Amino acid sequence: xxxxxxxxxxxxxxxxxxxxxxxxxxxxxxxxxxxxxxxxxxxxxxxxxxxxxxxxxxxxxxxxxxxxxxxxxxxxxxxxxxxxxxxxxxxxxxxxxxxxxxxxxxxxxxxxxxxxxxxxxxxxxxxxxxxxxxxxxxxxxxxxxxxxxxxxxxxxxxxxxxxxxxxxxxxxxxxxxxxxxxxxxxxxxxxxxxxxx
Amino acid sequence: xxxxxxxxxxxxxxxxxxxxxxxxxxxxxxxxxxxxxxxxxxxxxxxxxxxxxxxxxxxxxxxxxxxxxxxxxxxxxxxxxxxxxxxxxxxxxxxxxxxxxxxxxxxxxxxxxxxxxxxxxxxxxxxxxxxxxxxxxxxxxxxxxxxxxxxxxxxxxxxxxxxxxxxxxxxxxxxxxxxxxxxxxxxxxxxxxxxxxxxxxxxxxxxxxxxxxxxxxxxxxxxxxxxxxxxxxxxxxxxxxxxxxxxxxxxxxxxxxxx
Numbered sequence: 001x002x003x004x005x006x007x008x009x010x011x012x013x014x015x016x017x018x019x020x021x022x023x024x025x026x027x028x029x030x031x032x033x034x035x036x037x038x039x040x041x042x043x044x045x046x047x048x049x050x051x052x053x054x055x056x057x058x059x060x061x062x063x064x065x066x067x068x069x070x071x072x073x074x075x076x077x078x079x080x081x082x083x084x085x086x087x088x089x090x091x092x093x094x095x096x097x098x099x100x101x102x103x104x105x106x107x108x109x110x111x112x113x114x115x116x117x118x119x120x121x122x123x124x125x126x127x128x129x130x131x132x133x134x135x136x137x138x139x140x141x142x143x144x145x146x147x148x149x150x151x152x153x154x155x156x157x158x159x160x161x162x163x164x165x166x167x168x169x170x171x172x173x174x175x176x177x178x179x180x181x182x183x184x185x186x187x188x189x190x191x192x193x194x195x196x197x
Numbered sequence: 198x199x200x201x202x203x204x205x206x207x208x209x210x211x212x213x214x215x216x217x218x219x220x221x222x223x224x225x226x227x228x229x230x231x232x233x234x235x236x237x238x239x240x241x242x243x244x245x246x247x248x249x250x251x252x253x254x255x256x257x258x259x260x261x262x263x264x265x266x267x268x269x270x271x272x273x274x275x276x277x278x279x280x281x282x283x284x285x286x287x288x289x290x291x292x293x294x295x296x297x298x299x300x301x302x303x304x305x306x307x308x309x310x311x312x313x314x315x316x317x318x319x320x321x322x323x324x325x326x327x328x329x330x331x332x333x334x335x336x337x338x339x340x341x342x343x344x345x346x347x348x349x350x351x352x353x354x355x356x357x358x359x360x361x362x363x364x365x366x367x368x369x370x371x372x373x374x375x376x377x378x379x380x381x382x383x384x385x386x387x388x389x390x391x392x393x394x395x396x397x398x399x400x401x402x403x404x405x406x407x408x409x410x411x412x413x414x415x416x417x418x419x420x421x422x423x424x425x426x427x428x429x430x431x432x433x434x435x436x437x438x439x440x441x442x443x444x445x446x447x448x449x450x451x452x453x454x455x456x
């Protein structure tokens with residue numbers, strides 16, 4: 001009789017401690033931030049798979065925060081601030097890069113004629129911050145904060161990362177392209193010779 | 198001894214279970230509130246601290262940076278001018294006649310001084326008209342309506358009841374359409390609420406002890422509210438007009454202004 005009671009008490013004690021933990025340890029810079037997905041079982045003797053089958057929280061895979069502006073000193077400061085905020089929030093910042101500036105020539109004509117009034121040379125510089133595994137509840141705050149950080153003349157564009165964005169970063173090898181074009185001009189590549197015996 | 202403590206633990210545990218099963222859980226009304234914000238159109242002025250820091254950063258940037266094309270050309274022009282003064286034969290006339298860097302800088306400064314900036318004070322500011330979004334271009338404006346709770350009407354963020362079968366975000370969108378009109382274009386930023394406020398009714402209504410309000414944040418794009426009279430309030434005015442505890446809960450998720 002008493003042994004039964006003892007068993008029940010032990011079971012109740014252990015119930016409060018028993019849980020199935022899925023730990024994802026992120027080390028971001030100098031901050032070690034551990035994101036836990038703790039799910040508690042209601043009964044000690046329930047099988048584990050029942051609660052590990054519950055869906056994970058929705059997470060955005062790879063987001064690019066693209067900053068564009070006319071003054072790169074200010075733009076770089078803005079990029080570093082956004083990076084700092086993302087790290088403080090516990091998000092993993094995968095990569096930060098810059099792409100070559102877009103050079104604009106703006107001509108202002110006198111009204112009703114083609115005579116040139118003024119001509120300006122402007123560069124639109126670009127900086128990117130790539131954030132990975134953003135939980136859905138954190139994205140709203142990140143967007144609000146980054147928009148509040150933007151200085152004058154800068155625009156922010158947030159989109160998912162596609163292979164095209166990766167391709168733009170690579171500088172095309174002009175020599176290689178020239179050689180390939182020469183080869184095509186000479187009649188295409190030679191088919192592999194089969195060993196004649 | 199051990200048996201006694203275990204017995205006591207048992208008794209308290211079963212007692213707790215009993216109380217839980219006898220007393221019914223208090224039921225709460227679920228509402229969603231929407232914070233529609235018009236972001237500042239013009240950058241706000243810098244505070245003292247911000248000015249000092251900006252100047253500091255500019256000097257650091259200046260010291261660390263290399264010479265720009267403009268500066269290099271300016272130095273070359275100076276050298277050419279000195280050579281021209283010293284020996285008037287060894288100098289190309291072409292090199293001297295072109296537009297110098299100093300000329301370009303002077304022309305640019307002149308154009309800047311002639312440029313007229315837009316007026317910061319709009320008509321709505323002069324009239325003190327709180328219903329338009331054109332007022333206070335440098336501040337954040339939040340949409341606020343009048344609502345009757347019990348006997349008195351209070352100024353609150355638009356809110357409404359959650360219905361079975363819809364998500365909180367859908368409730369928020371429905372409330373905006375019903376209470377403010379579908380002409381107003383807004384953009385929600387996430388499916389998750391950004392704030393929370395709960396209060397108890399003075400007496401139990403419809404079996405509910407009180408109400409829990411979940412706030413959603415949305416950005417104002419364009420359009421005018423058609424269905425009810427709304428006011429667009431700055432942070433200071435929000436502080437004054439909203440009820441005290443409600444205002445504390447709302448301030449939790451609004452970004453503070455620096456000036």
